[in-house]
Amino acid sequence: MPKPITRTMQRRAGALSLLLAVLFWMGTAAAAFRVADIRVEGLQRIAAGTVFSYLPVQINDLVVDDVTSDIIRSLYTTGFFDDVKVERDGNVLVIWVRERPAVARIDIVGNKSIKTDDLKEGLKEIGLAEGRVFNxxxxxxxxxxxRRQYFAAGKYGMDVESTVSPLDRNRVAVRIEVTEGLTARLKQINIIGNEDFNEKRLLKLFKLGPTKWNSFYSKNDRYAKEKLAGDIxxxxxxxxDRGYINFxxxxxxVTISPDKNDIYVTIGIDEGEVYQVSDIRLAGDPSIPVEQLFPLIxxxxxxxxxxxxxxxxxxxxxxxxxxxxxxxxxxNTVPEVDAENKTVAVTFFVDPGKRVYVRRVNMKGNTRTRDEVLRREMRQLETAWFSADRVTKSRERLKxxxxxxxxxxxxxxxxxSPDLVDVDVTVKEKPSGNLLAGVGYSQSDGILFSTSVSQNNFLGTGKQVSFAFNTSGSDQLYRLAYTNPYYTVDGISRGFDLAYQTTDYxxxxxxxxxxxxxxxxVNFxxxxxxxSRAGLGARYQYTHFFAGEYSELAKDFIxxxxxxxxDFFLTASYTKDSRDSAIFPTKGTLQSLYGEIAVPGSDLQFYRITYRGRQYIPLTQRFTFALRANFGYGAGYGDTTEMxxxxxxxxxxxxxVRGWKAYSLGPRETTEENDxxxxxxxxxxxxxxxxxxxxGGKFEDTLRLGAFLDFGNVWWTEPSDLVAPTGFDLGDLRYSAGLSLAWLSPVxxxxxxxxxxxxxxxxxxEQVFQFSFGQNF
Incomplete structure (x- = not known):
């Protein structure tokens, strides 16, 4: 039976409770206090205001144990300090800190593959730079x-060692010493598991490979994880693509030799078996007759x-x-595989969605060029349905x-409106006027002086106006030209050309x-x-011919x-230009056919036909194969026996035809001068x-190196006692081979x-070395 609680016991319990409460209050009062001021000790470079901005407590706040922990944690997180202590001086919160040293100097030595400035810029992005806190x-x-960067460059034998030296005023000097080592080369690639195709054929698919004669250029022997992933x-x-759907x-x-100079790659494959197409189906809602879609498969x-x-x-x-x-x-292409019969049924599931129309075509950025100049080049029109091909063509025409x-x-x-889009055209204009003055030199024409003033976008209308003055040791040219590319709304152009030229042959x-x-x-x-474009024109030409003392051919002609x-000429032309660039093209075709005839009633009656063709074929990302052909023929008619x-x-x-002096091939006068x-x-x-x-670098866009084979000649097809040889013979073709360099230099x-x-x-x-400076090429 429990003992009854007496009054004495009740008094004792009450006293004990009061004592515990007092002790609890005293302990609480000793640990917690209200901040009257905050003092920071130990600062050298960092301003006190910077510390205050990171503190989670302010004056008049109540500080308890968990607040103290937050203060220490917040200041450590800044990365500015090696040590942080929190103390109390009466009602003043005292914070003791020891600053981390500042980086006074960074020295990087031993690096050759990566420039020091590039390395320092990379270090700065990571957080190590002169003037910053050292971490x-x-x-x-x-x-x-x-290490990662050098490994990516194939330098697996590299080593890096860092030294931190203390300096006065709590600063340090950081020295990073790099030992690059040799670049590891890909020694061998092995493919195992191949049965239907030999290893040699498969390795031709790889950009990586053992060192070859052109590895210094192609860098095919430089192993990189990304390159290997691309080859796989x-x-x-x-x-x-050959039916091995379970490949x-x-x-x-990937293994590396003990000296870290050679890399060996072994790839294991499982070819599987060849599958054939059992059926081809179209599903969904094509919205276009399947008769138009099936030929695309x-x-x-x-x-x-x-x-x-x-x-x-x-x-x-x-x-x-x-x-x-x-x-x-x-x-979506959905293949249905029949593993038993080794066949695949292919279903093309077509979901066209809604037909989309163009609400508006908006022009932006053309502050000088009128809207109509841009809009007349657009092939994507408002209110018409959207066409990705027409949008692409519009951009190409604008460029x-x-x-x-x-x-x-x-x-x-x-x-x-899910069935409507806008076409927003944003252009960045460039100056379309040119004031050029230059001096150049060519082996064939001597010193060249040129001056021209041209405006290809006259007053923002798209019209072209130009004046040119060019002179050399053999030629002087004065020219004024004007062209309106949209003389009619259908894109028919009209141009005028006035010129005067003197030539000393x-x-x-x-x-x-x-x-x-x-x-x-005048031309259209x-x-x-x-x-492609076709051209028609009419020209009046006045010619004053001067015969020298030693040219019997010129005297006979006079x-x-x-x-x-x-003379009055009618001209016709056809031009097709699909090149990707007018300078240093890498693909496309340029073809032009030009004919002119001096009409009856002219003092001289003759005609000329010229053809010029260029074809550019990209072989790789860097190499381009170019074909060039030029043909010309002319003859007289009526009272004029020859051109x-x-x-x-x-x-x-x-x-x-390089390798021969300019204009020197072909027939010559049968005089002592042999011109x-x-x-x-x-x-x-x-x-x-x-x-x-x-x-690499800027020369990628301004310099081209080439190897060529040239051929050609000219023929005098009419009989003549004053010229030799005469007649046409393909055996007269001249051939040359050599190397070329073309550079768009700053001058x-x-x-x-x-x-x-x-x-x-x-x-x-013959002229083995030839150059031209200051002219187009």
Whole structure:
């Protein structure tokens, strides 16, 4: 039975409770206090205000144990301090700190592959820079990052060692010593598990490989994880495009030799078996007749399944739908695999979505150029359905104007209208006027002086106005030209050209005669497509011909025809230009055909036809294969027995057949001077492989190196006692091979070639080294 509680016991319990409460209050009062002031001790460089900004407590706040912990934690988090203590001096909160040292100097030695400035910039981004607080953990991270960068460059034998030296005023000097070592080279790649294709063929798919003669340029022997991943993906695509749908890469092993100079790669694969296409189906709601879609599928029943053919077929269907206004069309390829029969049934599921229309075409950024100049180039029109192809063509046409540094087109959806988009065209204008004055030199033309004033976008209308004055040792040219590219709303252009030119052929080709020519021309251009135009023109030309003392050919011509001529020409032309750039193109075609005839009633009656062709084929990302061909033919008619020889074609020199002096190939006068006279028929061409230099940098866009084979000559097809040889013979073609350099230097264009004439004749004027400066090339 429990003992009863007495009054005495109750009094004792009450006293004990009171004592505990007092002790609790005294302990609480001793640990907690209200802050009357805050004092920071130990600061050297860091301002007290900086510390106060990080404190979680202010004056008049109540400080307890958990607040003290927050103070220490907050100050440590700043990274400014090595040690933090919190004390109490009455009602004053005292914070003792020991600052971390500041970085006074950073020295990096031993680095050759990576520039010191680049390394310091990278260190600054990570958090280590002169003037900043030193943090040992940051230095450790920097060492790891340096190792990563050098490993990525193939320098697996590199080492890095950091030294921190204390200085006065709580500062340190950091020295990072790099031992780069040699770049590890890929010694061998092995593929195991391949049965249907030999290893040699598979390794041709790889960009990586053992060291070859051109590895200094291609860097194919520099191992990188990203490069290997790309090569493995190329290997996988190779098999999947040949029906091996179960192909797998089972293992990839990369090992490095003990001296860390050689790398070996072993790739294990499981080819699987070849699957064929059992059926091809279209599903969904194409919104376009299937008769138009099936021809876009380049797959056949019974053929080997190809992932590439399937994806490209889906892309073509999606592109067609996009051009028909279904901007958000989705085409999915769904293969149904029959493992037993080793076949695949391919279903193209088409979800066109809604047809999308263009609400507005908005122009932005054209502060000088009028809206109509941009709008007339647009192939995507308002209220028409959206076409990705027309948007792309619109951007290309705007860039070809030459008025803008950049053209950007966006097609945002109209809020609340899923079937409407806007076409926002944003351009960045560049100066379209030029005031040029220059001096140049060419081996063929001597010193060149040129001055021109041109405005390709006159008053923002898109019209072209220019005046030019050019002179050299052999030529003087004065020219005024005007062209309205949109004389009509359909894009028919109209232009006028006034020019006066004097030519001393004795200075240019060594022939003893000269001409003064004045002309006035009007021409029209008719657009045929986005890349081709036709032209028609009429020209009046006045020619004053001067015969020298030693040219029997010139004297004979004057005796038969006189020396002053008023001629009226009709001209026609066709041009197609699909190059990706007018300077240093890498793909596309340039073709031009030009014909002119002096109409009956002219003092001289003759015609000329010229063809110029260029084809650029990208072989790799850097190398471009170029083909060039030029052909010309002219003849007289009516009372003029042959084309005037001062209108002849010439060959030899830069831009023609390198390795021979300019204009020197072909027939010559049968006089003691043996002057070249050109011919009424011309054929030249070249095959050239060119690429930017391997040095990279700014020269990627301004310098091209090439290797070429040139051929060509001119012929005088009519019989003559004053010229030899005459007649046409392909055996007269001259050939040369050599190296070329073209540089868009800051002060002008420079073209250099070293050519070896392969089949030069005894009386040919050879010129192995040729250059031109200050002219276009």
């Amino acid at each position: 040992r953990s940051v230095l450790d991270r920097i060492e790891q990052e340096l 993906e190329a290997l996988r695509s190779f098999y999947l 797998q890469v089972t293992s990839t092993q 380049e797959m056949q029943r019974g053929a080997v399944f190809s992932r590439k053919a399937a994806s490209e077929s889906a892309e073509r269907i999606s592109e067609l739908l996009g051009n028909e206004g279904y901007a958000f069309a989705n085409v 070809r104007l030459g008025f803008f540094e950049d053209v950007n087109i966006e097609t945002p959806a109209v809020p609340g 004795d200075e240019s080709i060594g022939a003893d005669y000269s001409t003064d020519v004045g002309l006035a021309e 251009g008719l657009p045929i497509s986005d890349t 005796a038969q025809n006189g020396n002053k001529f008023n 005037p020889f001062f209108s002849n074609f010439y060959a030899g020199g830069p831009g023609s 070249p006279v050109g011919g009424n028929m011309m054929l030249t061409g070249s095959v050239e492989l060119f690429a930017p230099p391997p040095v 002008g264009a420079l073209s250099v070639s070293v050519a070896y004439p392969i089949n030069a004749k005894d009386d040919d004027d």
